[in-house]
Amino acid sequence: MPAYVAFLRAVNVGGTGKLPMAELTAMCRAEGYADVQTYIASGNVVFRTPASAARVKQVLGRRLLAFAGKPVGVVVRTAAEMGAVHAANPFSHAAPNRVVAIFLDSAPPPETLAGVRGRKAEEMRLGQREIYVHYGEGMGSSKLVIPAAKEGTARNMNTVAKLAMMAAAIDR
Numbered sequence: 198m199p200a201y202v203a204f205l206r207a208v209n210v211g212g213t214g215k216l217p218m219a220e221l222t223a224m225c226r227a228e229g230y231a232d233v234q235t236y237i238a239s240g241n242v243v244f245r246t247p248a249s250a251a252r253v254k255q256v257l258g259r260r261l262l263a264f265a266g267k268p269v270g271v272v273v274r275t276a277a278e279m280g281a282v283h284a285a286n287p288f289s290h291a292a293p294n295r296v297v298a299i300f301l302d303s304a305p306p307p308e309t310l311a312g313v314r315g316r317k318a319e320e321m322r323l324g325q326r327e328i329y330v331h332y333g334e335g336m337g338s339s340k341l342v343i344p345a346a347k348e349g350t351a352r353n354m355n356t357v358a359k360l361a362m363m364a365a366a367i368d369r
Contacts, residue, residue, distance in 0.1 A: 239352075296354045
């Protein structure tokens with residue numbers, strides 16, 4: 198049974214989308230997912246299930262809609278994909294808390310970087326289904342807008358590394 202990581206978009210960040218992680222855990226267990234673990238309160242959950250990633254996205258999306266009363270974005274990766282995202286970090290030389298992977302459902306369009314606005318010192322690279330961003334001066338002062346990332350969700354490399362490790366530990 199493969200392991201997955203599911204990322205929820207805009208959950209418990211900046212006062213939006215309140216979702217206790219105990220509730221997210223209960224939703225996953227109610228679906229029969231095994232070895233369910235959440236990581237920090239921003240909507241990261243690791244589990245095993247024989248279901249496909251597409252099915253996991255659909256099921257969690259439906260449960261979250263019922264809970265929140267509005268759609269909650271869900272992005273899903275396998276344990277192997279999480280390890281690959283971490284290994285492919287083009288900014289591995291930088292502080293991991295200043296580099297994010299923006300997780301998308303599909304490959305970013307080739308023109309993604311051309312559509313960026315508000316860029317200062319940030320560096321960006323495209324991944325398989327991710328956009329990597331190095332915020333050299335920190336995210337707090339950045340005015341960076343990446344239109345292609347609108348439906349995605351970002352996690353810093355510390356979180357990516359931890360989730361990759363958690364998923365690998367239960368992947369069978």
